[in-house]
Amino acid sequence: MRALITGGAGFIGSHLADALIARGDSVTILDNMSTGSMANIAHLKGKIEIHEGDIRDKALVEKLIENSDTVFHMAAALGVKNIMEHTLESIDRNFNGSEIVLHAATQFKKRLIIASTSEIYGKNPNQPLHEESDRVVGAPQKIRWTYSDAKALEEAVAHTLHKTKGLKVTTIRFFNTVGPRQTGQYGMVVPRFIQAALKNEDIIIYGDGSQSRVFCHVNDAVRAVLLLADTDSTIGDYFNVGGKGEVTIKGLAEKVIAKTNSQSKIKYIPFTEAYPSGFEDMQRRVPDISKIKKAINWEPTHTLDSIIESVAASLIN
Numbered sequence: 454m455r456a457l458i459t460g461g462a463g464f465i466g467s468h469l470a471d472a473l474i475a476r477g478d479s480v481t482i483l484d485n486m487s488t489g490s491m492a493n494i495a496h497l498k499g500k501i502e503i504h505e506g507d508i509r510d511k512a513l514v515e516k517l518i519e520n521s522d523t524v525f526h527m528a529a530a531l532g533v534k535n536i537m538e539h540t541l542e543s544i545d546r547n548f549n550g551s552e553i554v555l556h557a558a559t560q561f562k563k564r565l566i567i568a569s570t571s572e573i574y575g576k577n578p579n580q581p582l583h584e585e586s587d588r589v590v591g592a593p594q595k596i597r598w599t600y601s602d603a604k605a606l607e608e609a610v611a612h613t614l615h616k617t618k619g620l621k622v623t624t625i626r627f628f629n630t631v632g633p634r635q636t637g638q639y640g641m642v643v644p645r646f647i648q649a650a651l652k653n654e655d656i657i658i659y660g661d662g663s664q665s666r667v668f669c670h671v672n673d674a675v676r677a678v679l680l681l682a683d684t685d686s687t688i689g690d691y692f693n694v695g696g697k698g699e700v701t702i703k704g705l706a707e708k709v710i711a712k713t714n715s716q717s718k719i720k721y722i723p724f725t726e727a728y729p730s731g732f733e734d735m736q737r738r739v740p741d742i743s744k745i746k747k748a749i750n751w752e753p754t755h756t757l758d759s760i761i762e763s764v765a766a767s768l769i770n
C-alpha cells in the first residue's frame with residue numbers, strides 16, 4: 454500500500470509511519486513541521502518520502518493524494534494553549550486545510566482516515582461519551598472550543614462527502630493519546646508531568662486537580678488506526694479510540710511521582726493563570742469504546758502504569 458500521512462512528522466503520525474513501514478507499506482509524509490519535527494522521523498530517513506509543506510497547498514496535496522492508495526489525515530493545529538494563542542491560524546489549518554484534503558481524496562477516490570477528537574463532545578457531562586453523544590460546547594468567545602468546532606465541521610464535511618460523493622472515509626475520534634515523542638511544550642499533561650518528575654521539579658496542576666481523563670498509549674491508538682483502515686465495513690463510520698481507567702489529574706501527578714521515584718512536589722495554579730482568558734475545561738472525559746470493540750475487536754492493552762513507564766523510559770534514553 455502507498456500511504457500518505459499528513460502530519461506524519463508529528464506524535465501520532467510518526468508512530469503510524471513506523472507501523473506502516475514495519476509491515477512493508479510505502480510511506481509519504483506531508484508536514485509543515487509546526488509541532489512535528491524531523492527528529493521524530495529521523496530514524497526512517499531513506500525509507501520514507503518526506504515533503505515539508507502545508508495541507509493548504511492545494512496543488513501539492515492533490516499531487517500527493519493522487520499518487521497514494523490510502524491517506525491518513527493527521528495534520529492539525531492542536532494543544533489548548535496553541536489554539537488559544539494562535540486562534541485564526543488554527544481554525545484555518547484545521548478547517549480550510551482539512552477541506553482541501555477531503556475534497557482531493559473524494560476527487561481521486563482514495564481511502565481516507567481522518568483524525569478527529571474527543572474535544573468535539575465538548576463539556577457534555579453525560580459520561581462515558583459514545584459516538585452518538587451530543588456536542589456541548591461553550592459560547593464562541595470561549596476560544597478553546599474553536600478546535601472542537603473546526604474538527605466537528607471537518608467531520609460533517611467528510612460525512613456529507615461520503616453520503617453524496619462516495620468518499621471512502623473513516624473518522625477516528627482520539628481521546629487523550631500519549632506516549633514517546635509527545636511534547637509537553639503545548640500543555641500536554643503526561644509528558645509535562647513526567648519531564649518535571651524526572652528533574653525533581655514542581656509538578657504544576659492547572660485548577661484543583663479533580664478533573665479526570667483516560668489515557669491511551671499511542672501504540673494502541675496506531676493499532677486501531679490500521680485495523681480501521683484495513684476494514685472496509687468501517688467506511689462512512691466514526692469511532693472513539695481511547696484508553697481504559699479514569700484518573701484525576703491529581704491522581705496522575707501522584708502516580709507519576711511514585712513511579713519515577715521523584716522528589717517533586719505538586720503545586721496548583723488557577724486556570725486563569727495558566728491560560729489566556731476564554732478558557733474553560735471539562736471536568737471528565739471518558740470514552741465509551743464499545744463500538745470499536747464490536748466493529749474490529751480492538752481494545753487498548755496498556756495501563757496507566759505501563760504508559761507512564763513507556764514515556765519515562767523514552768525521556769531518560
Ligand SMILES: NC(=O)c1ccc[n+]([C@@H]2O[C@H](COP(=O)([O-])OP(=O)(O)OC[C@H]3O[C@@H](n4cnc5c(N)ncnc54)[C@H](O)[C@@H]3O)[C@@H](O)[C@H]2O)c1
Nearest residue numbers: 460462463464465485486487488489507508528529627630
Ligand atoms: N494526541 C492526542 O491526544 C490527540 C487527541 C485527539 C485528536 N488528536 C488528533 O490527532 C492528530 C495528530 O495529533 P498529534 O497528537 O500527533 O499532534 P502533533 O502536533 O504531534 O501532530 C500534528 C502534525 O501536523 C503537522 N501540521 C500542523 N499543521 C499542518 C499543516 N497546515 N500542514 C502540514 N502539517 C501540519 C504538525 O507539524 C505535526 O507534525 C491531530 O489531527 C489531532 O487533532 C490527537
